[in-house]
Amino acid sequence: MSPPPALKGSKMKVRVSVSLKPGVLDPQGRAIQHSLEGLGFAGVRDVRAGRLIELDVADDVTDAALDDMCKQLLANMVIENYRIEKVAA
């Protein structure tokens, strides 16, 4: 069985970290922080919950294309920031 075309040749793994912009209230982070306090962990000043999206992409996918993926779908630019990190596949 041959792999689908997108997976042919060399590939790379891309990690996109999506986080809420500073200043945007994060109710989930707040709830996690309260739970940590409830478990007896002291000293947690703030918790922000984000999202990690891992992509396996062909190595000819450009940085500009990755950036567009983030802007058009993976992050909502009204409330979120994103960070792209390439790791060896």
Add this chain to the structure above:
Amino acid sequence: MSFRAAVITFPGSNCDRDMADALEKVSGSAPLRVWHGDAELPERLDFIALPGGFSYGDYLRSGAMAARSPVMRAVIAAAASGVPVLGVCNGFQVLTEAGLLPGALMRNAGIRFVCRDVALVVENSQSLFTAGYEKGQRIALPVAHHDGNYFADDATLDRLEGEGRVAFRYAEALNGSARNIAGVLSESGNVLGMMPHPERAIEAAHGGSDGRALFASAIKSLVKA
């Protein structure tokens, strides 16, 4: 003249039948039902409704996947040509994700899903959707949402207020929404997104009929035009 409305159904929509029923009861014409995968809308539409629900299981973000589905390209084009578009609840989330309305709908500040009747204040009674209300009128509509916490930066909020684009406000804080905003209009006024459900309040059997005037206003504005 019959009123040609379309209700869009995404996988996971669950208020599409209520929306279609409300449109039929108020207008006398059954709306067309359109599936999210359709690349084209029926011709000569008078009205498009994006219903509530959990389109695509709220994957990624509420409304995010639906906003990029094939039918939304046609909805965006129709909105640009002036066709009235109403998005309720998940429909409002889809409209913000699609860029038809500014801002975003985030997780309720209190974390919990809220499901109850709420008091709203009509802030704009000039739009085609709200002409049947009085400015400042208090109405009651049900809400049922987890992600209804409206967010936009201060400059955007000031612009919305200055241009009369806040259609409805919660009478009391409900979900953390900036300035208690419950519904917003597009710049040209033909797109309305709101978290409360007017289609669930159109006759006495629903426990209230304050939503009826919204559909009646839209229908009347089209008949006049």
